[in-house]
Amino acid sequence: MSDAAAGPLDGLLVADFSRILAGPYATMLLADLGAEVVKVEGPRGDDTRSWVPPVHDGVSTYFLGINRNKRSVALDFADETDAALARELARRADIVIENFRPGGLAKYGLDYDSVAAANPRVLYASISGFGSGEQGRTLPGYDLIVQAISGLMSLTGPADGEPYRAGISVFDVMAGMHATIGLLAALHRREETGRGQHVEVNLLSSALSGMVNHTSAYVAAGVVPYRMGNSHPSLFPYEPLPCSDGELVVTAGNDQQFGKLVDVLGVPELADDPRFAKNPDRTARRDELRPLLVERLSTRTTMEWFRDITAAGIACGPINTVDQGVAFAEGIGLDPVVDVGPSGASVRSVRNPITLSETPPTYRLPPPALDEHGAEIRRWLGEEPSV
Template identity: 40%
Template sequence: MRRSEQEPTAGALAGVRVLDLSRVVAGPLCASLLGDLGADVIKVEGPNNPDETRGWLPPDVAGVGLYFASANRSKRAIAVDMKSPSGKAVILELVKSSDIVIENFTTGTLDRLGLGYTDLRAVNSQIILCSITGFGQTGPAHNEPGYDFIAQAMSGFVAMNGAPDSEGTKAPIALADLQAGLHATISILAALQARAATGRGQHCDISLLDSMTFSLLNLATTYLNTGEVPPRYGNEHQTLVPYQRFNTLDDSVIIAVGNDAQFARLCETLGCAELASDSRFNTASHRIRQRQELIPMLQTKLMRWPSAQLLASLREARVPCGPVNSVAQLFDEPQVRSRELVERVTAPGHPPLKLLASPLGLGDTPATISLPPPYFSEHTEEVLSELGYTPDAIDALRADGVIPDGDARR
């Protein structure tokens, strides 16, 4: 069922409160995914120390940084000085009514503030704390700051990513942050399920390097069992042939053959059916070993085809294939349009934004963007009032610099 056809319903995590103490990408992304699923997410920043990505602009829409917007929808925002006794008291009061706390400070920072797992558990025995760091809570590098590019490089990903005759390169997206954010989300959902059975919260330890290492999957497993360091394959595949980018008469396409039957249909479509029965190429294992001989043969055939005609013929033959799209072409794809992968988010006082829709496809409790990316400190008074702070108490916090003075939106 398409998003526009779904009946309004409470999200899967309705009634769950998340305290988001994190910044930049991995933690905020995790918190936003939980918010899309219906959780009440409260983002906490310092009164003089906003999330760095608020200032990463351009690109922006009416002063709202699009990098920040991409990982901070579906949440409210408050600004509190957690280093002050009054600010710490606000955080602990929030923890009492929260289910999850997400943080990505350097290891040990929350403990020094009196807000570590032991401190949180003292006021809420069921709290789930998810810590996301560069290198985890243990090990010789656990105190070192970690960033996405560092994790990509240390994991071996950069060394094996890119064309064979070029230097390795990082991914153009924050891949380690994204992986860590997804692993954090999975861990939190598992911890919620475990808590339902045991009544106890727990501390989740997520690291960028761990997440990037796991993302190597079959390549890492190959090395661990053979000792062979994977080379850079570029647009080719380690264990499937043909599975790569090919030039055509007017452009290029991706052909991804996953089994012998698909290879036979590819060869028949290209007018070289004899290759499918050739003993050099008739099995996946043979094609891997004869890669250098087979690929030029196929490339010669493919150069005779315009891309559109080729893709249509291959799809009719049930051969996995696709175009090499730009981002602009991606959002013009009929499949992308039909899946409604973009949500237009509007709210009073906020510029309209187009954001990526949640990919979490729950049929009965669909994920949806509940709130626009919040302005800095936008909901501070609202949240404090919910906690029982009177207007005079809020004014006192403001006078002491625990919360921002006046309209600090930015």
């Protein structure tokens, strides 16, 4: 069935029973790396097909952004014929990914235990909001809910304002990446043992892991982080600072970098000032140091300072809109956009961020219409599998 170019995961079959974001993002990463992904949708399709605006040619750009390189088949698990086809797909698959509520697939014979009984080599990934434990399994999980419960929102927004959600579904994406990492680790283990295993990822655990220094502050030191706007709790400067025409994010990750920064700004004496010579001192006295830096930065434009500060080897950057971010990536030669599909009917998509020197990601199929490959897949599942 595959028309995949050779990739590092070429020859692997993925049965994708996931919906919305975390699971589909994971399966798109696998598909880009050469896996054959069959996206199984309910009769009404993946929820994100209806999450509009914006749209491209009448199709949700949300859906388009996470479903390339897949084939779609619509199956109604409540229909025994369709459920049997889904079970056959899972039996043949190397990888199964699902994000139903824990236990929700058992009545269809599509839970891990049922699938593994028929397919002992299967790598089966379950993504949930709060895990499969007795209490967590009853809680529906959406990224926004996990942003609230995990504590992320308490860290996001103005220091004297309300908590904010992150501008993207950060924990859905993170959980998708964690699931991918877990599956690749399990795949390596299967090469040694011949046995599959169950990979479980939940959004809350991904969140607590992904908040790294903030959760570590509490777990290791009993310090509860608090909302600081754009400031960093352990570094200064490491935030937007105003120039004559806008704000520039300015960073100094260590004392040497701070010395280079103030030299470019024309105030080299600040590096020897005992109030600011060491990072802990700069962080503690940020309210004293900030106006001294702003006084210099406000004399020139954002892009003038960007040019000179980066030339000195110090990281900084303008606060761009998304279109400007894409343009910036294009300007430095990253080629962030790819066209997926035949000429004249292609869809522009964001390039897979992984670069492999020998087996790079490929872009073979545009995001599918609902049940676009249904007849082909049903016919294939009805055939005797080749040995």
